Amino acid sequence: MKLSTRAEYGIRVLVALAHADPERPVSLAGIARADKLPHAYIEQLVGALRRAGLVTATRGHSGGYRLARPADQISLVDAVRALDGPILEMPCAGPNDLESCDRPQDCSVHDSLSGMLGATSLADVAAGTGGPPYPPAVRRRVVAAHAKSTAASSASTTN
Numbered sequence: 001m002k003l004s005t006r007a008e009y010g011i012r013v014l015v016a017l018a019h020a021d022p023e024r025p026v027s028l029a030g031i032a033r034a035d036k037l038p039h040a041y042i043e044q045l046v047g048a049l050r051r052a053g054l055v056t057a058t059r060g061h062s063g064g065y066r067l068a069r070p071a072d073q074i075s076l077v078d079a080v081r082a083l084d085g086p087i088l089e090m091p092c093a094g095p096n097d098l099e100s101c102d103r104p105q106d107c108s109v110h111d112s113l114s115g116m117l118g119a120t121s122l123a124d125v126a127a128g129t130g131g132p133p134y135p136p137a138v139r140r141r142v143v144a145a146h147a148k149s150t151a152a153s154s155a156s157t158t159n
Contacts, residue, residue, distance in 0.1 A: 003080070009037055010045040010083040011076070011125065017055060018071035018126035025057075025064030045083060052082030071126055077117035087117065 003011075016031045028046060032039040046065055049055045056068045067074065080087060 004084050006045060007080050007083045009042055010049060011079050011122075012037065013042050013045060013065075014049065014054065014067070014071075014074065014079055014122050015126045017065060017067050018122050020066065022066055022070075025062065025066050027064040030064075048082050049079070052078065054078060054082055067122075071123035072121045074122040075117065076120045076122070076125065079122065080117060 012035050013028075013031055016035060017026055020026045028042055029039055031037065032042055046055060046057075050057055050065075053068050054074055055065045057063070057065055077087065
């Protein structure tokens, strides 16, 4: 599954807030600096997270953001939906709920994705973090090297 940059950065902001003292608001400038994220972009993302009820804002000199509820009560499905909208837009869905379907049985792919993301809490993700991910240029190099080795393996097995 590919996550959009919007979802990745938003989840990274949520993880930073999960690591912070829940009693003290955290500035976006501090998160942007620590995680090497574009400040203006994460300001937009935090607006979506706030509207979804995942973070709260405090204004003023000592203001900032904090999680609206404990990290173990925020699932990844909540975060991804807040940032990107429906997990899977169903072709048979209605205009008010792009994820619902009127089939007699639920879609197994949709249920699996929603279930997996719903079973993973922000606390689970925050417990396993070891710092910001590789920069995009490094990721592109790693992906290209993997594709090259996969292509070489495929070529050797077909000969």
